[in-house]
Amino acid sequence: MRHSLLRLGLYILIGFAGSSTALAGAAIEAFVTATLVDGRPVAPIGQVFRCSDKIYAVIDVSGLADGDHVLNVDWIDPSGKRREQTVYEFNRSGGIRITVWLKLHAPSGASLLSAFNPALGMGEFIGPWEIRMTVDRSSTAYRNFEVLC
Numbered sequence: 001m002r003h004s005l006l007r008l009g010l011y012i013l014i015g016f017a018g019s020s021t022a023l024a025g026a027a028i029e030a031f032v033t034a035t036l037v038d039g040r041p042v043a044p045i046g047q048v049f050r051c052s053d054k055i056y057a058v059i060d061v062s063g064l065a066d067g068d069h070v071l072n073v074d075w076i077d078p079s080g081k082r083r084e085q086t087v088y089e090f091n092r093s094g095g096i097r098i099t100v101w102l103k104l105h106a107p108s109g110a111s112l113l114s115a116f117n118p119a120l121g122m123g124e125f126i127g128p129w130e131i132r133m134t135v136d137r138s139s140t141a142y143r144n145f146e147v148l149c
Helices: 002-023
Strands: 027-033 054-064 068-076 082-091 094-103 127-135 139-147
Touching: 027 127, 027 139, 054 068, 054 127, 054 139, 068 094, 082 094
Parallel strands: none
Antiparallel strands: 027 054, 054 094, 068 082, 068 127, 127 139
16 A cells, blocks of 8 residues: 555656646746837846836747747736736747837826926836736746836
8 A cells, every 4th residue: 555655646746747847848038128229129238217118028938849829928017016918829839039018108188297297197107017927827937127207
């Protein structure tokens, strides 16, 4: 009986190890930037952005098995609320580079006065943000940045 339990435990462990390897197959690397060179986002100097910036997340996914995949990108604002979500479905093996972006918009009516005070109407956007990137609901990466007006 003891050998049966040990064997069952070993099978379960191997099953979990196999599934975790399959889930951990994709790797995610990313950077956040507002800098473009020749129309393409390039690695940033810092992680602080203005309210008027178009903020890019450049995401490199590698180790993909052949087939259909889904990238979810959540933009989490300083209050912890998901402000924006991008879902990108693709069919690929190996690797892919995907660029997504966020552009903050002041409430209507605030844009006329923003020339005098860029932070007007943008208070909820000011502070630390988080980008949560997930491939196939298994591999997740996080990047942080800050918005100051």
